[in-house]
Amino acid sequence: MPREAVSAASSAGSASGQADKKSPYPSPAALPTQQAPKGIRFDFNLGCRLLLPTGTWRAQLRDLDTGNILFQTENQGALINSAKRWFIRFRVEVWENGESVFRHDYDCTGREVLIQFPVGTLGDIIAWFPYAVKFRERHNCRLTCAMGALLIPLFRDAYPEISFVTHEEVQADRFYATYCLGLFFDDKDAVWQPTDFRHVGLHRTAGYILGVDPSEQAPRLALPDETRPIEEPYVCIAVQSSTQAKYWNNPHGWREVVVFLKAQGYRVLCIDQKPVHGAGLVWTHIPHGAEDFTGDRPLVERARFLRHAAFFVGLASGLSWLAWAAGCPVVLISGFSHPSTEFATPYRVINYHACNSCWNDLRHRFDHYDFLWCPRQKDTPRHFECTRLITAEQVIGTIRRLLDRSARSGIAPNARLEEASP
Numbered sequence: 001m002p003r004e005a006v007s008a009a010s011s012a013g014s015a016s017g018q019a020d021k022k023s024p025y026p027s028p029a030a031l032p033t034q035q036a037p038k039g040i041r042f043d044f045n046l047g048c049r050l051l052l053p054t055g056t057w058r059a060q061l062r063d064l065d066t067g068n069i070l071f072q073t074e075n076q077g078a079l080i081n082s083a084k085r086w087f088i089r090f091r092v093e094v095w096e097n098g099e100s101v102f103r104h105d106y107d108c109t110g111r112e113v114l115i116q117f118p119v120g121t122l123g124d125i126i127a128w129f130p131y132a133v134k135f136r137e138r139h140n141c142r143l144t145c146a147m148g149a150l151l152i153p154l155f156r157d158a159y160p161e162i163s164f165v166t167h168e169e170v171q172a173d174r175f176y177a178t179y180c181l182g183l184f185f186d187d188k189d190a191v192w193q194p195t196d197f198r199h200v201g202l203h204r205t206a207g208y209i210l211g212v213d214p215s216e217q218a219p220r221l222a223l224p225d226e227t228r229p230i231e232e233p234y235v236c237i238a239v240q241s242s243t244q245a246k247y248w249n250n251p252h253g254w255r256e257v258v259v260f261l262k263a264q265g266y267r268v269l270c271i272d273q274k275p276v277h278g279a280g281l282v283w284t285h286i287p288h289g290a291e292d293f294t295g296d297r298p299l300v301e302r303a304r305f306l307r308h309a310a311f312f313v314g315l316a317s318g319l320s321w322l323a324w325a326a327g328c329p330v331v332l333i334s335g336f337s338h339p340s341t342e343f344a345t346p347y348r349v350i351n352y353h354a355c356n357s358c359w360n361d362l363r364h365r366f367d368h369y370d371f372l373w374c375p376r377q378k379d380t381p382r383h384f385e386c387t388r389l390i391t392a393e394q395v396i397g398t399i400r401r402l403l404d405r406s407a408r409s410g411i412a413p414n415a416r417l418e419e420a421s422p
Contacts, residue, residue, distance in 0.1 A: 024118040025180045026146065029173040036102045040094055044106060044177035045114075047082035048090045058095040064105060065089050085192050087135075087179060087211035108141040111176040115210070117147040118182050119167060122299070122318030125151050126325050127203035127343070128181045130219045134212040135179075136162060146170050153300050154325075158222035181206050185365055198360045201340050216343055218325050221307075223300050228308045234267040236293075236309040236328070238319040239284055240277040244372050245336040245358075246315050247284060249384040254287035256392035257313065260399070262289060266310060269293045271302055271319065279371035310413040311402060313395070316342055328414055331398055335386025346405075347398050354389040355382060 028045035036042055041051040048061050054077040061071040061082055070082060070090075082090070094102040115132045117125050125147055136143040144163040145155075152164045172178075183202070184192040197205035200214065207214030239254055241247055248254065261268050270290040278284055286292055293305070302319070303326045306312055312323035316334035323330045324343045331347040338357040339348050350356060355376055358364050364375035377383050406413045 024182065025116045026167050026170045026172060028175075028178055033173055033175060034104075036094075036104065038094075038096065038101055040102050042092055042104060043175070044090065044108075045172070045175055046178055046180070047085045048080075048088070048092060048106075049082075050080040050092055050094070052077050052080070052094065056097055058098075060091075060093045062091040062093070063088050064091050083189070083191060084194075085180065086194050086209045089211075106177075108139045108177050111141055112144065112174050113139070113141040114144050114146060114170065114172075114175045114178040116167070116170075116178065116180045117145065117151075119148040122151070123321035124181075124183070124202065124318075126154075126219060126318070126321040128206035129155060130217040131203075131206035131210050131212055131214075132181075133159065133162070133219070134207070134217070135210045138212055141176075144170075144175070150299060153224075153298065154221055154303065155219060156222075157224075158220040179210060181209060196362065198341075198362055201342070202337075203343060218327075218343070221300075221303050221325055223304050223307065225300075225304055226307065227304075229305055230267065230269075230308070232267050233265060233310055234269055235261050236269050236271050236306055236312045236314075236323070237287070237290060238272045238312075238314040238317065239270065239287060240272040240274055241315050241317040243368075243370075244278075244282055244384065245374060245386075246317055246334065247384075247387065248315060248333045248390065249388040250390055250392065251388075253390065253392045253395065255289070257395055257399070258287045258289040260392075260396050261313075264403070267291060269305065269309075271305060282372065308414060311347075311399075313399070329402060331395065331402065333387065333390060333395060335390060347402050349390055349395050349398050351386070351390045351394065354385045356386045358386070 032041040032043040032049045032051050033045065034041060034043045039053040043049050050059055052059060052075065056076060058074045059080060060069060062069050090106045092104045093100060117128060132143065132145055144165060146165050146167050149166050156164050180192065183197055187193055193205060194208050200208060203216055204214040258268050268290045270286045271293045273294060273296065275286050275292055275294045276283055303322055306323045306326040306328045309328050311329040311331060313331040314320040314323065316332065316337045320330050320332050329347065330345045331349065332342060332345055333349045335350055335354060335356045337359040339350060341360060358375050359366060367373045372378065374383050377385060402413060
């Protein structure tokens with residue numbers, strides 16, 4: 001059996017101990033939630049958990065899909081927690097004095113399942129939520145999704161068959177199974193994900209964690225107001241992000257793009273949350289000529305503006321994912337992440353002549369606390385060259401291709417484009 005499964009699962013004690021270290025997520029119930037004969041309790045809340053009372057037992061955890069025995073033990077009573085916390089179709093079997101007294105094959109049909117999303121991020125949640133939907137459809141379970149309160153209005157009315165709660169509202173003792181979605185940078189033992197997200201893409205990692213088809217799919221958005229907010233043709237842009245590596249670091253890029261868009265007859269609306277953002281000596285302002293639509297506006301309002309925009313120009317950040325979900329064509333400017341990281345768009349802008357894709361390089365651990373993180377070129381003349389060398393000419397050429405394609409097809413620019421490449 002796999003050595004890591006034995007070493008991680010054999011310790012008794014608090015089954016939520018490892019989960020407690022993962023502070024972005026509520027802990028599971030203190031004891032397994034499902035009752036079995038002989039005082040045995042079990043569940044699949046953050047892995048397979050099995051509580052054996054005092055007695056003479058032999059217990060086994062098996063993966064039904066691979067046939068592998070993941071863990072086996074003889075004990076006088078213990079609380080066992082499997083090493084792996086991603087979706088596995090477990091078989092749990094217990095023997096007392098050599099006689100099988102309990103066997104259960106994972107089946108969440110009609111049962112309560114919790115999928116937890118971290119709080120404080122926008123794009124990741126939009127990227128991962130469709131895989132939670134796939135999980136519910138595949139297993140016909142009673143699904144609850146726990147996420148930040150600001151995100152819930154985006155999905156709730158579009159998915160009435162799913163319950164939405166904040167982390168504070170989670171009732172842990174209700175659930176048969178729990179899974180956590182996230183970016184697990186240091187998960188070298190594959191505890192939280194079966195494959196590293198940097199290999200498979202930010203969004204598709206959720207498919208692997210939940211054991212569903214990893215092909216991408218945009219979520220549905222049911223907005224309280226679907227009417228067009230502005231009569232004139234307009235384009236939305238977003239220039240801010242959470243780290244400077246995601247910014248378009250060409251000093252003239254945004255100004256030249258705004259001039260071009262206005263010359264085409266578009267109003268240019270900047271829909272970032274903040275009009276100015278940065279750290280230390282590096283701060284980015286709304287581009288000259290763009291209209292200020294920043295502020296703490298509800299996400300459903302942002303989605304409404306994106307729904308009716310001719311297209312969106314942005315970065316590898318949350319508002320690009322929101323535009324994708326809203327059905328708005330996205331011109332996505334990024335060099336620090338490989339195109340496989342984000343959703344497919346025919347209008348991805350990257351310059352392969354420059355250093356690029358450090359986000360996907362397992363040799364470099366992303367540092368959330370270093371706003372100027374640039375692991376290969378920092379403090380050299382090549383700092384942030386991945387986007388500094390993306391020229392306005394390249395971005396404008398991509399926008400022209402979008403407009404030309406729309407004109408040839410007779411499809412309005414803001415109609416969803418299903419194809420992944422030109």
